[in-house]
Amino acid sequence: MKLTLFQIDAFTNQLFSGNPAAICPLEAWLEDDKMQKIAAENNLAETAFFVKNGGQYDIRWFTPTVEVDLCGHATLAAAFVLYHQLGEVTPEILFYSHRSGHLRVAKEGNMLTLNFPVDQIHDIDFDWGMFKGLAIPAKEVLKGKTDYLFVYENERQVADMKPDFFEIAKLKARGIIITAPGDEVDFVSRFFGPQSGIDEDPVTGSAHTTLIPYWSNKLNKSQLTAKQLSARGGNLACELLGDRVYISGECVLYMVGEICV
Incomplete structure (x- = not known):
């Protein structure tokens, strides 16, 4: 069987920056094990598979090691493929995930906007004496559906953080987000997910369902600007509207290929 595979740089307008995702359109679902093996072979933070289902596209996301509940940058990249490679003309694409429900992506010019549900976050007591994954204790720790959120005083602390991925992997979570007020944007962040096979994710759309609220x-504002401080970097325009978040960015095509499975 031959399948078309697209590689897209998401949340950027420049090649070799943002977050790369592999996108694999399907006529029908493959076996879970085969999709996981394709994702492992791609060795990118995420590989997204989608199947057209009436007026929507069912979508699933895989890291090199596990299937995940939600992925923003690969959903953005999937919409980019549909609009720019597969002839989609509707102003908004409806995706459906059996793990995260309905997700929408709207197109306006070169900008694509994710419409995702907000994460439910709450403060927690965190034992820094038992955790050696980050050298500097955060001033505040919260927990969402899948991730920890560590809040720091300033951008420099986030940018200079040297994580211990072995220790971080011991936390029972998809991963951890570290964040602080930005110098030139409203907030900055980084995402570490060794538990999910991704030591540091370049730009994590799903983490912004936690960060935006x-x-x-x-x-005290609903429209925000954000930057993820990974080596590749990425810029996001964000908005909170009720129980939904809007996360906007651009995408760039890197590769169109064919895989034989």
């Missing part, structure tokens, strides 16, 4: 409340 947190910073919207702290800064």
